[in-house]
Amino acid sequence: MLFPSFFLLTLLCSARALPYRRDVLFSQATRVTALSQAQITDLKPFTFLAAAAYCPPEKVASWKCGVACSSITGFTPTLTGGDGDAVQFFFVGHWDTQKAIVISHEGTDPIQLKSVLTDIEVTKKPLNSTLFPGVPNGVEVHDGFSDQHAKTADQIFAEVTRLLNQTGFKKVITVGHSLGGALAQLQALSLRLNLPSDVAISSTTYGTPRVGNSDYASFFDSKVVDFRRVNHRNDLIPVVPGRFLGFTHPKGEVHLLSDTEVNICPGNDDDSDAACQIQAVPNILEGNALDHLGPYDGIFLGTPFCA
Ligand SMILES: *[C@@H]1O[C@H](CO)[C@@H](O)[C@H](O)[C@H]1NC(C)=O
C-alpha cells in the first residue's frame, strides 16, 4: 500500500516542479544577498533566547541559566513549563528593552528527530481551526508538530494575552531551535491568527525541519512576514521531511556558511544558489548532523550547551 502512494507523490512533485523551476530561473526575487556584520550581530539575542529553552525550567524561571540568560538583559520570565520529554521545555516572558513578549521552545535530540522525520510513513494533517482560525482547506502540517504545539498552545496564549495587557507592548517574538523551531513557527502563525493586527509578530528559528505542505508554506508566508529561518552549513534537519513527501519551507531562509559569511536566500525551498541550504544538502546523505548544533555565530544550541 505504501509504495504506490509514495510513487504517486514523487510523480506529482516532479510534475509540479517544472513551472516552479522556471520561476526560480527568471525571478529577480530569488537572488541571494549577504547579511551585513550588523545584521549578523542583530541575530545574537534571538540565538541566546533559543539556547535558554534547553535549560531546566527552574533555572530559566530565575533567569540564571548561564551565558544564554546573562546575555539577555531586561528580560523577565513569567511562565516556564514542559518536562523535556513528552512536552518540550518552554518559557514565556516580557523583554522590556525590546518592548516585546517572548516565547521560546526547546528542541530535541537531532538523531531522534532525524529518524522520525525520515520515516517514509511521515503523516500530515489539517491544522486545528480553533488554534488556527481561518486556515484554508489544503493546509496540512506534520502531525507530530501540530500535536506537540497543541499541548501548550492554550496555556501559552493565555499568558501572552495577559502580558500584552499588563505591559501594553505591541510585539510578540517566537524563537526555537530544531523541533523548537517548528513549534515557534506554528506558534507565530497561531498568534497572528488570534491576536489583533496591531500586535506585531516576529519569529526567528534555527535548524528548523520542514513543518508542512506547500499550501502551509504559502499561507505562512502571507501571514507571518517578519520571519527568519536560520540554518547552518550542512545541517540535515532543514531538509527533512523530504520535498518528495510533500513538505515545503516558508520563505525567510538565512543560511550560515561561517560566523561571518551569512546569506539571505529568498526562495521557499527552491533556491538554486549554492549558498543556500537546499543546494548545500541536496539529500540527507550529504548532510551533517553535527552542523545542526551550530555554532550559530559562536553559539551552540542543544541540551549539552546549557551552562
Ligand atoms: C482544537 O483546539 C482546541 C483548543 O486547544 C481544543 O479544545 C480542541 O479539542 C481541539 N480540537 C481537536 C479536534 O483536536
Ligand SMILES: *[C@@H]1O[C@H](CO)[C@@H](O)[C@H](O)[C@H]1NC(C)=O
Ligand atoms: C486589560 O484587560 C482589562 C480587563 O479585561 C481591560 O479593561 C484593559 O483595557 C486591558 N488593557 C490593555 C492594555 O489591553
